[in-house]
Amino acid sequence: MTTVRTCPACSDRAAAGDVFCEGCGRPLPEREGGAPAERPDNVPTAPQQSMSGATRGPVGGGGAGGGPRPGLVPADGGPTAPQVSLNGATRATRAPAPGAGTAPPAAPAADAPPAGGGRPRGGGPEADPGRHGADSFTTQPIRRDSLRPLTAAPPAPAGAPAPAAPPAPAPDWPPPAVGSSPVQSTNPEMCAWCPGRVGDGYCEKCGFLQPTGRDHVEVRTDAAAGVSDRGLRHRRNEDAMAIRVVAADDPRAPGTVCAVVCDGVSSSPRSDEASRVTAETGATVLAEQIRRGADPREATAAAMTRAAEAVAGIAESLDSAPACTFVSAVVDPAAGTVTVGWVGDSRAYWLSGGPRSSASALLTRDDSWSEAMVQMGALSREEAMRSANAHALIAWMGADSGEIDAHITTVTPTGPGTVLLCSDGLWNYYPEAQSLTDAVPGAGARPHEAARTYISLALRAGGKDNITAVLIPVPTEQGGPRAEQD
Structure with missing residues (x-):
């Protein structure tokens, strides 16, 4: 008889031999009366002080149709060298996190905290982020009772007792839905999750954050398109995206496209606010720098520094710091x-547009525990991904991130294709560049439709996380086969 296990954190089903939950990424308890499951990250390894010389494998492969195709990355693999230091980008009162700025130590046991003090990823139970005052970056609805129009009433006679307030009617629940959303209520004061009342965007009874307009977002321009969706398991969308296109008549950078995707860290408070602030700041600074004539690499460095400062600035304390990837x-x-820049495990892909174009390739390398173990040679990729710490981050943007180094790389495709920026809600189901290319052929010809298709594919595959995909067509015949790195 097959034993079916249930994750105590998210109630997702797990196989008997699993050591961590596929849905939320948290370790599963040992089976009662049985021997502990074999854990690949129990293998002892020697600490490595630096990853600058880590061996890297090839990224991308030849396409169908005969001979080898030009690649987008150096022969020794994808970009890994840190390019831009974000040290000092957070608040002045921030103390460096323990182990920050160093390579992960030897592989710990699966039930130990992630290497380097990393934040766990996944859709486990969300900590109640509490209520916060409105500011320029507020992303949740804020009640403004004082702004509601009042109806004038006749003055009461002198000495008459004040009329008693009428009792509040008991609300019907579940509330009627709005449009196609099963949880968007016609009454904004009613909770979408229980028969409670809402104040400042949160239910006063169950404490859950109420659905917002970010549950499904689509952005479409003449040069790029993006779609972001809450998914099927999360109660809110913690992803964010932003696209800026320089005007075609700009004297310095006509038609240049700048885009950012951020994924809020679920274990941090107000992660949806963190991702939105970071994405909007990053894309805005990118476009400003490009319009001023800055080199794309310099513009990316400036944008990442400003974005890190912005997300650090919304933290109330180091113990309550919103965080996200970039x-x-x-x-x-x-x-x-x-030109691509990143911190964390949100990814950039090159999707080949044909047999004469550069082969599809992953352009980024995750700042995650599993990738660090693979680069250090401590575990194989299959072993690392089976670990409970597989998706734990070793670098992120937030006031508690410590001293981190951002990554920047520039590639020059040999032919047409598409740049895809996405969160792990998509690449968890389609991790290989070629599988993404095959899933939506000709994505560059219809970027908006392609972005929608990617979201649909991830939802059909399980939709266990928020999903975001931004596509930028590159219809160029210029360039060369190699990446340019400092």
Whole structure:
């Protein structure tokens, strides 16, 4: 008889031999009366002080149709060297996190905290983020009772007792839905999750955050498109995206596309606010720098520094610091180059547009525990991904991130294709660049439709996380086969 286990954190079903939950990424308890499951990260390894010389494998492969195809990355693999220091980008009162700025130590046991003090990823129970005052970055609805119109009433006679307030009617629940959303109530004061009342965006009874307009977002421009969706398991969308396109008549960078995707860290408070602040700040600074004539790499460095400062600035304390990942792209149609910057595990892909174009490839390398173990040679990729710490971050943007180094790389495709920026809600189901290319052929011809298709595929595959995909077509015949790195 097959034993069916249930994760105590998210109630997702797990197989008998699993050591961590596929839904939320948290360790599963040992089976009662049985021997502990074999854990690949119990293998003792020697500490490594630096990853600068870590061996890297090839990224991307030849396409169908015969001979080898040009790649987008150096022969020794994808970009890993830190390019831009974000030290000092957080608040002045921040103390460096323990172990920050160093390579992860030897592989710990599966039930130990992630290496380097990393934040766990996944859709486990969300800590109640509490209520916060409105500011320029507020992303949740805030009640403004004092702004509601009042109806004038006749003055009461002198000495008459004040009329008693009428009793509040008991609300019907579940509330009627709005449009196609099963949880968007017609009464904003009624909770979408229980028969409670809402104040400042949270239910006063169950404490859950109420659905917002970010549950499903679509952005469409003439040069790029993006779609972000809450998914099927999360109660809110903690992803964010932003796209800026420089005008076609700009004297310095006509038609250059700047885009950012951020994924809020679920274990941090107000992670949805963190991702929105970071994405909007990053994309805005990118476009401003490009319009001023800055090199794309310099613009990316400035944007990442400003974005890190912005998300650190919304933290109330180091113990309550919103956090998120970051990935950006600057596509210069005149030069035919793509410049990518990232911190965390949101990814950038090159999707080949044909047999004469550069092969599809992953352009980023995750700042995650599993990737660090693979790069150090401590575990194989299959072993690392089976660990309970597989998706734990070793770098992120937030006031508690410590001293981190951002990554920047520039590639020059040899032919047309598409740049895809996405959160792990998509790449968890389609991790390989070629599988993404095959899933939506000709994505560059219809970027908006392609982004919608990617979201639909992830939802059909399980939708266990928030999902975001931004696509930027690159219809260029210029360029060369190798990446340019400092």
